[in-house]
Amino acid sequence: SSHVYTVERVSVLGERARERLGNMGYGNISLRIGDGSAGWPEHAPYHRIMVTAGCAALPPPLLDQLAPGGRMVAPVGPRMEQDLQLVTRPLDGPLRIESVMKVIFVELVGPYGWSPADRG
Known part of the structure; x- marks a missing residue:
């Protein structure tokens, strides 16, 4: 890049x-x-996004900032075991999400990360 x-x-x-x-x-x-859970919209769209903290779900702002043809890697799932997901935004059509492997990352915090009540 x-x-x-x-x-x-x-x-x-x-x-x-x-x-x-x-x-x-x-x-x-x-x-x-x-707050990384909201990305950096002022410079979007991005062709590559790497989320380095575990998410309960894919953060909508990051999906919105992914460029057509772009890819995002994010650990998604419960606190103690996430799926490393590869998200691809095709030039046309719906997002493609592929589970690559099981991982454990620290928790993503912020409005689009884990809520304080759910954090360990």
């Missing part, structure tokens, strides 16, 4: 990542500290 957009919820991790990426000379990565 010519440019990468990433969202980190934990500010200290985001600041460390921003510093490291800058020190390594990566000028084509934009990092925002905030």
